[in-house]
Amino acid sequence: MRRSHLEIVITLSLALAPLSCKRAKTVHVEQTEEEGPRLASVVHLSDPKIEPQLVNGFYGIEGNAWRWTAKTFVVVLRVPAGANQRGATLDLAFTVPNVVVEKLKTVTLSAVADGHPVPPETYSQDGQFDYKRDIAPGSLPNNSVRIEFQLDKAMPPANGDLRELGVIVRSIGLEAK
Amino acid sequence: MTQETTAAARIRQALYWLTPPLVLLAVHWWCFQSWFRADDFAWLGLVNTVHSFPDLLRALFSPAAQGTIRPWSERGFFMLGMVVFGLDSLPYRILIFATAFADLALVAAIGRRLSGRPAAGFWAATFWAVNSTSTEPLGWACVYNEVMCALFLLLAFYCLLRHIETGRAGWYGLQWVVFLLGFGALELNLVYPFIAAAYTALCARKYLVRTLVMAPASLVYFVIHNAVAAPPHSGDYAMHYGGPMLHSLSVFWSWSLGPTYMETPLALTKSELRAGVAILSLALAVFLWRKIRERRYAAVFTVAWYLIVIAPVLPLSRHLTEYYPYIPAIGLCWLGGWAFAEAWRAHAAWRGVATVLAAVYGVMVLPQTVVAGEWNYDLTERSRHLVEGLAGAHERHPGKGIMLFGVDAPLFWNAIRDRSYQLVGIQHLYLTPGSEKLSGTDPSWAGVDDFAMAGAIAIRALQRDEIEVYDVRGPRLRNITSLAAAMPFDRSLPRRINPGDPLAADLLGPEWYPIDVDHRWMPRRATLKIGGPEHSGEHLYLHGYCTDEQLRGGPFTVTAAAAGVPLPPATVTSGEFELLFPLPDSAVGKPEMPVVIEVSRTAKPVGDPRALGLAFGEISVK
Numbered sequence: 001m002r003r004s005h006l007e008i009v010i011t012l013s014l015a016l017a018p019l020s021c022k023r024a025k026t027v028h029v030e031q032t033e034e035e036g037p038r039l040a041s042v043v044h045l046s047d048p049k050i051e052p053q054l055v056n057g058f059y060g061i062e063g064n065a066w067r068w069t070a071k072t073f074v075v076v077l078r079v080p081a082g083a084n085q086r087g088a089t090l091d092l093a094f095t096v097p098n099v100v101v102e103k104l105k106t107v108t109l110s111a112v113a114d115g116h117p118v119p120p121e122t123y124s125q126d127g128q129f130d131y132k133r134d135i136a137p138g139s140l141p142n143n144s145v146r147i148e149f150q151l152d153k154a155m156p157p158a159n160g161d162l163r164e165l166g167v168i169v170r171s172i173g174l175e176a177k
Numbered sequence: 178m179t180q181e182t183t184a185a186a187r188i189r190q191a192l193y194w195l196t197p198p199l200v201l202l203a204v205h206w207w208c209f210q211s212w213f214r215a216d217d218f219a220w221l222g223l224v225n226t227v228h229s230f231p232d233l234l235r236a237l238f239s240p241a242a243q244g245t246i247r248p249w250s251e252r253g254f255f256m257l258g259m260v261v262f263g264l265d266s267l268p269y270r271i272l273i274f275a276t277a278f279a280d281l282a283l284v285a286a287i288g289r290r291l292s293g294r295p296a297a298g299f300w301a302a303t304f305w306a307v308n309s310t311s312t313e314p315l316g317w318a319c320v321y322n323e324v325m326c327a328l329f330l331l332l333a334f335y336c337l338l339r340h341i342e343t344g345r346a347g348w349y350g351l352q353w354v355v356f357l358l359g360f361g362a363l364e365l366n367l368v369y370p371f372i373a374a375a376y377t378a379l380c381a382r383k384y385l386v387r388t389l390v391m392a393p394a395s396l397v398y399f400v401i402h403n404a405v406a407a408p409p410h411s412g413d414y415a416m417h418y419g420g421p422m423l424h425s426l427s428v429f430w431s432w433s434l435g436p437t438y439m440e441t442p443l444a445l446t447k448s449e450l451r452a453g454v455a456i457l458s459l460a461l462a463v464f465l466w467r468k469i470r471e472r473r474y475a476a477v478f479t480v481a482w483y484l485i486v487i488a489p490v491l492p493l494s495r496h497l498t499e500y501y502p503y504i505p506a507i508g509l510c511w512l513g514g515w516a517f518a519e520a521w522r523a524h525a526a527w528r529g530v531a532t533v534l535a536a537v538y539g540v541m542v543l544p545q546t547v548v549a550g551e552w553n554y555d556l557t558e559r560s561r562h563l564v565e566g567l568a569g570a571h572e573r574h575p576g577k578g579i580m581l582f583g584v585d586a587p588l589f590w591n592a593i594r595d596r597s598y599q600l601v602g603i604q605h606l607y608l609t610p611g612s613e614k615l616s617g618t619d620p621s622w623a624g625v626d627d628f629a630m631a632g633a634i635a636i637r638a639l640q641r642d643e644i645e646v647y648d649v650r651g652p653r654l655r656n657i658t659s660l661a662a663a664m665p666f667d668r669s670l671p672r673r674i675n676p677g678d679p680l681a682a683d684l685l686g687p688e689w690y691p692i693d694v695d696h697r698w699m700p701r702r703a704t705l706k707i708g709g710p711e712h713s714g715e716h717l718y719l720h721g722y723c724t725d726e727q728l729r730g731g732p733f734t735v736t737a738a739a740a741g742v743p744l745p746p747a748t749v750t751s752g753e754f755e756l757l758f759p760l761p762d763s764a765v766g767k768p769e770m771p772v773v774i775e776v777s778r779t780a781k782p783v784g785d786p787r788a789l790g791l792a793f794g795e796i797s798v799k
Contacts, residue, residue, distance in 0.1 A: 027264045027601050029572055030565035032647065033655040039663035052582055052648060052660055076664055114665075144663040 039078040039144055042173035053077065055146070059163055066095070069166040071154035076146050083176040084140040090118065090147065091175065092131040095168040100155060101126045107167065108152040114145050135174070145174065193295065197285060197302035198278040201315075204307050204543065207550035208316030209274060212266045212557035215590060216319040218597035220255035221264070225599070227256070240406035249361040250322035264564070264600060266557075269318050276324045277315060281306060283331035284507055290338050291475040292515040294522075301507075301514030304535075308510070309437040309542045309549065310503040316553040320500055322363045327504045329359030330369055330486070337373050337388070341381045349387065356391060360398055365504065367395035368485050375481040379474040413496040421494035428497050429487055433506040434458060434538065436545035437499035443544050453541050460534050461509065464516040476515065482508030513538070560592035566654035568601035570647060578644040578680055580607040580630055582657060586621035588649065594624050604695060605678050607644070610635050610666045630680070631671030631708070635661075638680050669768050670708040673797035690787055696722070699790045702775040709740065709767030710760050710798050717758040717772065721793040723749055726780035734777040735791070740764040741771070749776075749791075760798065770798070 043050040045058070045067045057073025080088065090113065100107060101124065109131055110120035118133045155165040202209060213221065227233050236256065237248040245251070254272075262268040281302040288298030305311070314323040333355040340348035352373075359366035373388035409415055431439060435454040439447050468476030487505040490498075520531030570579055584593065589608075598606045606628060613629035615622040630638075638644040639662045646661035647654040674681050676689065677696040686704030689697055717739055727733060732750045736743070737758050744758040764770050779788040 027568050028565050029568040030562065030653065032566055032569045032573065033651075033653050034573065039660050048650075049655075051650070052657055052664070078663060142665070144665055146665045 039076070041078040041080045041175070042171060043075065043077065044171045045169055057149075057166075058169070066168050066170045068163065069149070069151075069169055070164045071151050071166050072148065073166065073169070074146065074148045075172050076144050077172065077174045079140045079143055079145050080174060080176040083135070083174065085137060086177045087137040088135045088140060088177060089175050090131075090133045090135055091171075091173045092149065093128070093170045093172070094131065095128050095170070096123045096126050097168060098126040100165075100167065103155055104153045106153075109167070110150050110152075112148045112150070113139065114142070114147075134177075140174075147172070147174075193299055194282060194285070197281040197299070197306050200303055201277060201281060201306035201311075202274065204546055205274075205311065205315045205550055207547070207554040208312060209270050211270070211316045211318075211550075211554045212561040213264065213318055213597075214553075214557045214560045214592065215317075215595055217255070217317070218592075218595040218600060220251055220319055221259045222596060222599055223252060224256040224259045245364065246402065246406065247322050247361065247363060249358070250325040250363060251319065253361075254321055254325075255318075259600075266318070269321075273315060273318065273321050273324055276321070276328055277311075280324065280327045280331060283328070283335050284510065287331065287335055287338065288511045288514050290342075291478065291511055292518065294515065294518045296518035296521065297511070297515040299514070300517045301510040304513050304538065305507055305510040307539065307543050307546055308433070308503070308506050309435070309546045310432060310500050310506055312437070312546055312549040312553060313500040314503050316550050316557075323500055323503050326359065326363035326365050327507070329355055329362050329366055330372065330504065331507070333359065333369055334372060334376070337376070337384075341377075341384055353391070357394065364398075364402060365486065365489060367398055368489060370395050371485045372482060375485060376475075376478050379478050379481070414493060415495065416492035417494045418492050422491040425491040425494045425497060426487065429491075429502040429505070430454070430458070432499060433483070433502040433509055435541045437549065441541065441545045442548045443540070445541075450541060453537050457513075457534060457538060460530075461512055461516065464519075465512065468515075476512060479508040479512040479515070482511070556587060556591045559588055560597065562652070563588065563592045563649060563654075564597045564601060566647070566649075567598050567603055567606070570645060570654055570656075571601055571603050574645045577642075578605055578607060578638060579603060580609060580635065580644050580646045580661070582609050582646055582648045582661065583650040584608055584612070586615075586619045589625060589628075590621035593628065605675075605680070607635075607680075609646070609661070626673060631669065632666035633668050633670050634680050634683075635666050636668060637683060643680060670706060670770075672708040672710075672799070673795065674705065674707055675795060676705075676793045690789075693792075696792045696794060698787065698792045699774065699776075700788055701779050701790050702773065703790065705772050705774075705796065706769050707772055707796065707798060709764045709770040711765070713762045713765055715760050715765075715798055717744065717760055718795070718797045718799055719756040719758075719774070719791075719793065720754070720795040721791045722753050723776075723791055724780045724782055724789055725752065726782060727776075727778055727789075728752065730778060736775045736777075738773040739770055740767060772796075 039053065040050055043053055045054075046061055046065045048061065053076045054067075055074040055076055057070040058075075059068045059070075061067055090111065092109075092111075096107060106122050106124040108120050108122040111118040111131075111133065113135055116135070116139045118135070121131060123129060151166045157163060223236050227236050237252045238246055240246050254269075258269050258272075284305055285298035285302040288301035289295045290298075292298070313320045333352050336348045336352035336355060340346075340352060356366070356369050359369065370388060370391035373391065374385060377383075377385040377388050431451065431454045434457045435450050439450050441450065445453075465476050465480065468474075483505045486508070487502060490501045493501075517531050517535055520527040567579065579598075581593075593606065593608075596606075607630040608625065608628045610630055610632040613626045616625050635644070639646075639658070644658070645656060646658045648657045670684065671681075674684055676685060676699075677692055677694075679692060684706045685697075688703045689699050691697070717737060719735070719737075723733075728749075728751070732748045734746050734748055735756060736746045738744060739758070739760055740763060742761040742763060744760070747756040747758060749756070774791070776790040779790050781788055
């Protein structure tokens, strides 16, 4: 008889305690940031908050200003109002470093915006460039567009750096015409 | 004058017992502040499975994780802790460190008895307090079993020594009680009769038989344990006997005298560390040889302690874990403490040698012990921020699913895999579509498939405002739901469905019954949609449960059809089952594959009007 009482007490204590002790008091609740960002049509790669839009092929921020890319890099941008009707301009602000020209001689950059190919361009000198291309009206029917950039060559991992390196990107934007 | 002498003696006594714990606390301060991580959450969640007395017994004593049964040091520790303190880690830490302090006191008390020198006990406890192998036992709550096991082994042995000293039977009886209770802390406890036998054989021969009578208890435990939880024959925990054991011993030996994994934050190479270990090993060997020549066989016992306690883990040559030498290292600390104390009573040259050797040990282990403690602390802090942030998100959005963006491998392994979120009331947690591709890229991502949400489900859930998406990379969780809603997720259907997940409801036909807490029953026949196989030769996998009533009539048949093609039937023979149906090649590459499942027998449990077919935990294509 005593044993059954003991069993009941132990069982009730353990079974009911989780319900009765109010978890909220035993768990410290940390407030969240609810002012969430909206999808941007222009992303500055120095801003860590736009990282969710960098789908793949981008490395970490360097010099508080830019990021190295891999051979292929993908970004999602918001389609600006009116861009589907009037068309838009895609603008990739980037740098071809001297080391890339020394090792690869030339690099050719092309892009595909939601399945629509964008004309390529070849760079044979180092320096800062803007890869600007028109996106035809009717090519951007959705709220967002996935843009896949492709280089024909990239520097393979070397000297302890395990990354495949393409070019250095500062910003990517889409503006309505 | 006498009063002054007495006061000085008291202060000396106080320092004798207090210094090792204070050293331990100082060196392991990061550990003392640590929160929870990884397996801790699985044990903390165990209390939620207890709804009756049989549940309690099952939770306390049924084999879990690699077949372990540790009712005091894991199940009871975490269940009671969760009930009384919740996720406040401080009380758990106080208990862990209190146990460690008791361990240190016993190490000192036994060390002085083995050597006949009080200083030897003091230095043994101090050397052990800074040993690199102590980081995880003190900093990771689920390794508390090591700290508690040390207490049982040391206390039982202390009782034996007192029994031999005093001849009182009470100490012998107490030794038995402590020994038997020790089985509830860690399986390693079964080595105790061999420890006791080794000591009595070397130092108190007439008590040998009294220690050997404890061996059958270990044998019975071993047989029962192996019967209810057979050791695995494959994977990391498989036992490898012979040559690999010597390799294990050499690795554990170097971690016992040097830093774990032979790593240090100092600018020392592995060769220099190995040289340090070799010098200390040589010094201990020389001291041991001298003691053998003096017929002080207690010195041999310290090495026997090391070998006996390390022996059970030597076959785990593919799972060399840094804390395995934690308890064995006590033996080497006794020997080292003894050597250090004797050297200080010899002439100045020996004092110098002993001081240099102690410094070599300190330089090798201390920095790594502190840095490893800080590394552990950082991981637990990341876990804490995530879990407490999830509690905040759940409080703000009750009833909604939560999907996380930006989870990396350490955060997944330490804070998500063991379902920490269920402790703050979140039933399901998701990672962004595509996370499943991380599986196989790093061992820490093992199990990520269970959490990755399919693109089609994410799109639908976002459109219906059923989930909130948080970026976990900052100091606080940041809501990025509106941003995620604009992302072009892959629209393919999942190739893995949990019918108990409310967000998977759209993929199930209308026949299914409503969700029961975390699972969902089907009637005799049910339909669903799932992504088709990517390659030829893949299977439809069903993992589920049936009622005892269904099985009373014997095994029953489950039939299935995929993409309109009937699949060979399978048989259910147990309450929990896994079934594999080969999928037709015609289904390969189909973005959507209709599936029909039917059982040959249903059951109506008492008080439930439903005709129950099967309940599923997972339906997948693989």
